[in-house]
Amino acid sequence: MMLIDCPFCGPRDENEFHYGGQAGIAYPEAPGELSDAEWAEYVFMRDNPRGWFRERWFHGLGCRTWFTVERHTVTHEIRKAP
Amino acid sequence: MSRLPSGGLIDRSVTLPFRFDGRQLHGHPGDTLASALLASGVRVAGHSVNLGRPRGIFTAGPEEPNALVRVGADPMLAATTVELHAGLEAWSLRGKGRLDPGAVDDRRHDKGYLHCEVLVVGGGPAGLAAALAAGESGLRVILVDDQPRLGGDLLGSRVLLDGAPALGWVAAAESRLAALPEVRVLTRTTATGFYDHGYVVAVERRPLGERLWHFRAGRVVLATGAHERSLPFPGNDLPGVMLAAAARTYANRYGVRPGARAVVYACADSGYEAARDLAAAGVEIAAVVDPRPEGLSGALAGRVTGTVAGDDGTLAAVLIADRRVEADLLAVAGGWNPAVHLFSQSQGRLWFDETLRAFVPGEPAQAVSPAGACRGLYGTAQAIEDGYRAGAEAHGRVAGLRVPVSDEEALRPPAAYWGELDPDPTAFVDLQRDVTVADVARATGAGMRSVEHVKRFTTASTGADQGKTSGALVVGVLSELLGAAPGQVGVTTFRPPYTPVSFATLAGRDRGPLSDPARTTAMHGAHVARGAVFEDVGQWKRPWYFPLSGETMREAVRRECEAARTAVAAMDASTLGKIDIRGADAGAFLDRIYTNMYSTLAIGACRYGLMCTADGMVFDDGTTTRLGEHHYLMTTTTGNAAAVLDWLEEWHQTEWPSLDVRFTSVTDHWATVAVAGPLAGRVIAAVAPEAVGLAFMRYTDATVLGVPGRVFRISFSGELAYEVNVPWHHGRALWEAVLDLGAVPYGTETMHVLRAEKGFPIVGQDTDGTVTPQDLGMSWIVSGRKPDFVGKRSHTRPDTSRTDRKRLVGLLTEDPSAFVEEGAQLVADGVMLGHVTSSYPSVPLGRAISLALARNVSPGDRLTAISGDTTIPVRVVSPVFYDPDNHRRDGGPTPQNPPPQAIPPSEITPASPQGVVSSEVTPGSSGGVVSSEATPSSPQGAVPSEVTPVSPQGRVSSEVTPVSPQGRVSSEVTPVSPQGVVSSEVTSGSPGGAVSSEVTPTRPEGTVSSGGGGFPVLRMWAESPAAGFKERFAAVGGGRVRVREVPFVPMWEVRGEEPGKGMRLGPEWWLVAGEVEPGPGWVDVSGQRTVIELTGPGALDVLITGCPIDLHPGVFTGHAQTVLGKAPVILQRYGDLYRIFVRSSYANYLGEWLIDALEG
């Protein structure tokens, strides 16, 4: 059970949150103009690093805020995203 | 073996009788079952699992591999960890043991959440020192120890500190800790798991049940000590072979002489300590054997090479090379293994210390400080000094605490020796799993090199003891066999739990009805009273069907379907998710989320919509209504309500934060009754006359039985239908009124049949996350005009635009009496084409109908449906089986003709124009058969001038006495202002919203006239979500805790603009509670939650059993939105008064949870 620091509520148990996957994957400006490959890249492809990873969390059982943190995928250490 | 006349930490003045394997024995307070057995002369404590060899007590702690017993409902406990009590009945384990499902376990296990700055695991010298160093500087400290009393290793030693018995130092430390208000000491508590971010789980053994503690610590000091280990040699498992430190503990702590004549095998210096203390206890020391070249004087240089069993199978003599020494006790000191289990679980690195010949903690991965023997510092004074250091690490200041002087001699390194690599079949490395040196050699002979492989191949270290005494031996033997250093061989992964934890303890109070919250609607009590059979939809309890006495499910559903198709029926639709959406960009936002258009929807109009995920697959569906220019109400499926709200928040917050749109869940605020059937208008005329003329897919605000409500003309059955909404408190009254007016209650099964007849898919049943709107045949709902919506681009991907995708189709069996099971596979020419997703018997069609997802099929195709051993020929038809031209949704007559493309006329049973369909359709009969039993109620007929229940067969209105639960009449409810802290005024100092001291009753006994309909005056009542608990709450409340509901508190949620009062729940989110004038844009959520109040000095003790956040009174001073039990709550504190704002649908769950807590 990780302890995740919500920017509004402070540290809370992981099970109050939903995982939101890799951060910084913006919805394309004009999806209709993308090739199938470019669209598939947006929809399906995500990084899976060993080490620090920028990812989104949603405090669903608290303040309902989406936020981004950095988590180390080996140690589960969590720090504020720059 | 016998009890010594004096000494030890047992109370000889009290005798505790107990039974072991049926034998009546006795011991004393302070004994474990193991020490009492030894004192009673029991040498054989059990037999090994695989080989059935007799085994004796081997250790004095949780590392015990041999002496496993069954006690009551606990199938397997180590006798060394069972505290003796009068009447204890224990049985040694036979074979693999036995789980007795019939065993009565009346203990009440529970859990608790605590936070601290420093958690100290272990109450020996290092742990006590650490707790002092941290606690005396003011930190919040929790110290846990698995024994009934503090002292750790000192309990079993005769060490002197500053010239006095070491327990004096322990007692002084204990009393200093007791004086610190922020230090909590928990004995009989074993830390079993160390997880991420300082999260440690521990089990506290209490007489009436265990408590599973969840600790969240800023820093963890691991003062877990060390376990002695044995050595492999032939016959090293005989009863009478015992670890040296254990033999010493039995003598010193329990006053037990563990043998009459002993050989001590001193591969480490602890052997000499044992020899000295055993001798002092009157044990004759026949020999001390030390394999090290620098053995102490008096010791016999050499090695133990074997043992000899006596007639009873227990130790009779020890072989030392060619010498035979008679002995009934062989005390083995094979060296020490620091108890690094928790350190390793915390992901800290271990390394092999060649001097200590043991794995010790290296680089920690969390804020962890190993101290004392846990990191190989075995001396008492060293451990205390190290404990001070570790405890001070949490605050960075020097502790300045004095280290006492110990009389111990410095310990020399243990022998560099892992035992004989003897192929003898009785040279064991793992006693519990009966694994020998030869077994390990067999593994390496088969080519295994990894310790993990050897573990799995041999099963060494996989017993209930998890190899606490054997793990290092396996590594040592393996290193000898492979010619590699133990550090290169490495250790197997340490995983939680450190000691076995029962499932009952893990479950705690979350069992039976409390295992998962059951969410209930405002009408739940009425459904129960009416004998509804419920089904679980997510966490909701929904009425599945309403059987009359003697009715089968099929009969009940048929009757309910008939009522909806021919007269009028009503369903509790409150569970549908409802989201209030406001803002200038609400329409634009919905256009991006739904596949169809909402910005152009007329005010007052409803529209059915689909939403897709970015991959183009259907995610949810529902009806969204435009309530105002910038105001919509979205409905979602019951199971997806939370996910859809999260989805909206995600897109708004992370992609389009500039859009002005706000979301508020009002699912629990509104109670919803769906009224369906050709006579639905009559019911509406009585309950909401303003809504009678409402057009299809339109909405109106309306006074519903005297309270402000909302009426939607939405149909999920194809019939004339309305969804009537009133705030939660009036839901049950509305339901009873609708049924009194003649509507037949129907459940989810009937809803499914009716919608399937119309070909309406259910998201999650007829879809599975791989289905697009086009696959459902719903291209009409996918806007071509919008530039984009979530999922749109995916609909033109090559895979989603394939022509051979599975699509939703209807199916009819060739034999009208046949029934295809849901999940059946569809096959043609040996090729699997799809599967059946929905299947029901249909009343109007007089046969079963099915929906399916199948590829490359079109109407008229013949397929085979295969389910198990059954194969049924089926034919593909349109999925719309009934009234394809929607004649009936405005109350029109039943279609005279069947849908031509779907069903050949010869196979359908036309319903009568009067809207009555036989329940007696003979399969295969042609032509309509109208039941002579039915009493047609003519839709064209005049509205009765008085209450004439529009009664299909078996109408129950006269039997149903509307249940009037306690506290239902609002005029009686006058919430008492608790301790003067609550007022209708929000004072600047009060955290969050104040609750009114006065609640205006909501139209008590409001009367309604139906304005021409002629229905009678109806009583209206208001019922709060926890009304049913009033007496029970009062009954369980004692002096320390009182609990009650504060009902009918007006509440609003405010998004965006700071309201200047109330509780702030999120960055732009407030809840205002109490009698205040609402501001513009505030969303009325008075029915969404109720307030349950917990007061008294014991309130906090109840809350920590279910709330994971830090509730320390110095930390939790205002309010927090979190979890209690398994219910989402807002918790608000004033002193020792706690106010729990709980969703109305969770009120039943939380009420039961609180009563369960208070009864314990």
Ligand SMILES: [Zn+2]
């Ligand atoms: Zn939060």
